[in-house]
Amino acid sequence: MSTDNQSLRAFVEQTEKNDPANVLRIREQVSQQLEMTATVFELDRLNKSPVVIFEKVEGFGMPVVTNVAGNRQLLARCLGATVENLPTAFRERCQKYIPSEIVSKPAWDEVVFEGDELDLTKLPIPFQFTVDAAPYITAGQITARDPETGVDTTGFHRLMLKSKNRLGVSLHSRRRMYEYHRRAEARGHSLPAAIVIGTHPLHYMGSMVYAYPPNVRKYDIIGGLFGEPYRLARCGIENLEVPASAEIVIEGEILAGVHEPEGPFGEFTGYASHRSTQNVFVAKRVRMRRDAWYHSVVSGMSRDHILISCITREGEILNALKRNLPNVRAVHVPHKTCGAFLAIVSMKKIAEGEPRMAMLTALGTELYTKQVIVVDEDVDIYDMEDVMWAMATRVRAEKDVLMVPGVKSAIIDPTSDPLTFTVTKMGIDATMPLKEDFAQRLIISPEQRSRARDILAAANVI
Numbered sequence: 001m002s003t004d005n006q007s008l009r010a011f012v013e014q015t016e017k018n019d020p021a022n023v024l025r026i027r028e029q030v031s032q033q034l035e036m037t038a039t040v041f042e043l044d045r046l047n048k049s050p051v052v053i054f055e056k057v058e059g060f061g062m063p064v065v066t067n068v069a070g071n072r073q074l075l076a077r078c079l080g081a082t083v084e085n086l087p088t089a090f091r092e093r094c095q096k097y098i099p100s101e102i103v104s105k106p107a108w109d110e111v112v113f114e115g116d117e118l119d120l121t122k123l124p125i126p127f128q129f130t131v132d133a134a135p136y137i138t139a140g141q142i143t144a145r146d147p148e149t150g151v152d153t154t155g156f157h158r159l160m161l162k163s164k165n166r167l168g169v170s171l172h173s174r175r176r177m178y179e180y181h182r183r184a185e186a187r188g189h190s191l192p193a194a195i196v197i198g199t200h201p202l203h204y205m206g207s208m209v210y211a212y213p214p215n216v217r218k219y220d221i222i223g224g225l226f227g228e229p230y231r232l233a234r235c236g237i238e239n240l241e242v243p244a245s246a247e248i249v250i251e252g253e254i255l256a257g258v259h260e261p262e263g264p265f266g267e268f269t270g271y272a273s274h275r276s277t278q279n280v281f282v283a284k285r286v287r288m289r290r291d292a293w294y295h296s297v298v299s300g301m302s303r304d305h306i307l308i309s310c311i312t313r314e315g316e317i318l319n320a321l322k323r324n325l326p327n328v329r330a331v332h333v334p335h336k337t338c339g340a341f342l343a344i345v346s347m348k349k350i351a352e353g354e355p356r357m358a359m360l361t362a363l364g365t366e367l368y369t370k371q372v373i374v375v376d377e378d379v380d381i382y383d384m385e386d387v388m389w390a391m392a393t394r395v396r397a398e399k400d401v402l403m404v405p406g407v408k409s410a411i412i413d414p415t416s417d418p419l420t421f422t423v424t425k426m427g428i429d430a431t432m433p434l435k436e437d438f439a440q441r442l443i444i445s446p447e448q449r450s451r452a453r454d455i456l457a458a459a460n461v462i
C-alpha cells in the first residue's frame with residue numbers, strides 16, 4: 001500500500017479497497033493507438049465510468065491509469081463529501097488556503113534521464129482520436145513561476161508529442177500560464193517550466209480554480225482541498241516546486257518567440273480543435289519513480305475530461321453569486337454542454353431583476369461560460385427535461401433574453417470569432433414573474449404518489 005495519501009496511487013488503492021466496482025483493471029494487452037480511449041467511451045455507453053488501469057500497453061513497460069475523474073462519486077469521496085453537496089464542499093474548501101510544505105525526498109527522484117537518454121517517445125502516451133496530429137500528454141500539470149511576482153501556478157495544458165524532447169503546447173485558456181509566458185517573452189527569455197504527470201484528483205480539481213487573488217498559489221488551494229499542507233519538492237529547473245508524490249516530472253522550458261503547428265486534437269467540445277496558441281516546450285530532463293504509472297486523461301467529450309470542469313465551475317459560479325444573492329440555491333454545469341459553455345442557476349426569486357443580476361455575474365466569472373439559464377427553485381436543475389420545460393413555459397423572449405456581444409471567449413469554442421475570439425454571451429430568465437397571476441404548475445403530492453404506488457403494487461406492476 002502507498003503510505004502517501006496525496007498520491008495518485010493512494011487514491012486508486014483506497015478506491016479499490018473501499019469501492020472496488022469503481023476500479024477496472026484491464027489485464028489484456030492493449031495498443032497505445034486509439035484502444036484505450038475507445039474502451040472508456042464504450043464503458044460510458046454501458047453507463048459505467050470507473051477508474052481504468054491498462055496494465056499492459058503493447059511496446060511499453062508502464063501501466064496507463066485513466067478516467068480517474070470519471071464520475072461524481074469518485075470526486076465526492078476525495079473531499080469526504082456526498083455527490084449532492086460536492087460543489088458546495090468544493091467551493092468552501094478551495095477558499096481555505098493552506099500553505100504547502102517542502103520535503104527533501106520526493107517519490108519521483110529515483111530514475112533520471114537526460115542528454116541522449118532523454119526520450120519522451122518511451123512513455124506510453126495514448127494516441128486518442130483518429131483526427132489527432134500525434135499522441136498527446138493529456139494529464140500533464142505544467143508548473144511555472146510568474147516572472148514578475150514569483151508566484152507559481154499549475155494547470156493541465158495539452159502537449160503534443162513531436163520528438164524525443166519536443167512537445168507542442170496550447171495555452172488557449174489564456175489564464176496564468178499564458179500570461180506568465182507572455183511576461184517572460186516580453187523580458188526576452190523562455191519560461192522555465194516543469195510538467196508533472198500522475199497526481200491525486202484533488203490536484204486536478206484545485207488546478208482548475210480560476211477566481212482567486214493573484215498572490216495566492218494554487219498549491220495552497222490544493223492544500224485547502226486536502227485539509228493539510230500539500231507536500232512539494234524542488235525540481236531541477238529554477239527550483240520550481242512540484243508535488244513530492246507525483247509519478248513523473250519533465251523539466252524544461254516553454255520557448256520564447258517560437259511558434260510551430262500544434263493540433264488538431266480531439267477536444268472537450270466534441271470537435272477536432274485546430275485552434276492553438278502553438279507554443280513549444282523543450283524537455284531537458286525526466287525524473288520518475290522506478291515503477292512509475294503513466295496517467296492520461298481521456299480526451300474528447302469524456303467524463304474524465306469534463307466532470308472536474310463541471311464541478312469547479314459550479315463551485316466558482318456559486319461563490320460569485322452567493323456574495324450578492326444569498327437566495328441562489330444551486331448551480332449546474334452539465335456534462336453535455338461540455339462542462340463549460342452553459343450554467344443553470346436555481347434561485348428562490350424574491351425581487352424582480354435578480355435573475356439578470358445572476359446572469360451578469362455568472363457570465364462574467366470567466367471566458368468559457370457563455371450561456372446562463374436562471375430557473376425557479378421548483379425546477380430540477382439536474383434534469384435537462386425539467387429545465388427545457390421551464391424554458392418552454394416561462395420564457396417570454398422579448399423580455400427574458402439578454403445578449404452581450406463582443407465578449408472575450410475561449411479560442412477553442414467553435415462559435416468564437418476566428419479573428420478576435422469573442423462571442424455573444426446570453427442569459428435566459430426562465431423564472432416566473434413575481435407579482436403577476438402566472439399559470440399554476442400541476443403537482444402530484446407525495447401522499448398521492450404513495451397511494452398510487454400501493455395501487456400499482458396491488459396490480460403487480462411494481
Ligand SMILES: Cc1cc2nc3c(=O)[nH]c(=O)nc-3n(C[C@H](O)[C@H](O)[C@H](O)COP(=O)(O)O)c2cc1C
Pocket residue numbers: 138153154155156157158159170171172173174175176177178207208209210297304305308309
Ligand atoms: C483535462 C484538461 C485539459 C486541459 N487542457 C488545456 C490546454 O490544452 N490548454 C489550456 O490553455 N487549458 C487547458 N485546460 C484548462 C486549464 O488547465 C485551466 O484553465 C487551468 O486553470 C489553467 O491554469 P493556469 O491559470 O495556470 O494557466 C485543460 C483542463 C483540463 C481539465
